[in-house]
Amino acid sequence: MRVDFHCHILPGIDDGSSCVEESIELLAMQKKQGIETVAATPHFNAERRSPREFIEKRQAAYESLKQAGPLPIEDIRLGAEVRYYSGISRMSGLEELRLEGTKLLLLEMTFTPWTDYMERELCELSCSGDIILMLAHIERFFKYMRRNTLEELLSQGILMQTNTGFFAERKTCRKALRMLRDGMIHAVGTDCHNTVTRPPDYDLFEKAVTKKFGSGFFEDFAVSSASLLEDNI
């Protein structure tokens, strides 16, 4: 079961899909690539709106999409790509931003050097029991972490999501495959925003993994990754 854990397919809510027609086109592209389940994860930034406002807006975007149905992919789970800030663990309503039906919270870290405080806060959140942290496109943050940070976070049970593009690009593909082989990647997302400049590219991920490790390995990853959705609250 192929799951896109991170994408911006809901219309008119962030810098992703601009309208219902584009959302349907994105879903059709995802379906063509074999994706059966989509986690719709619009950007959430606490500076812009409260969780409640975000959820209302997300629901409206989802309703407008559903009204245009039947959709190429019907299994859409509502979530968020939550922007980290120092102190986020004290934000009320944070749990409301977890991926529908699960404890998974997709968190986007900051593009500045990570501090001790930030790492401690991630571990605290992860230990709270209410949230399973999944760090969004972790490959974008290697340069902001210290040498052992990734291993430490993994040892705390924090999950890592990478973009499918990490596997599609020549200069990063080897590292991506190595991390996947070593169990350091738990889920992938296309992070698609539109059909032209940031389309879904799950097919390139599948091709790279299958070529290197075989289709059995790929299917095993897809199944274990999809099982994260079974983590019912």
Ligand SMILES: [Fe+2]
């Ligand atoms: Fe994203």
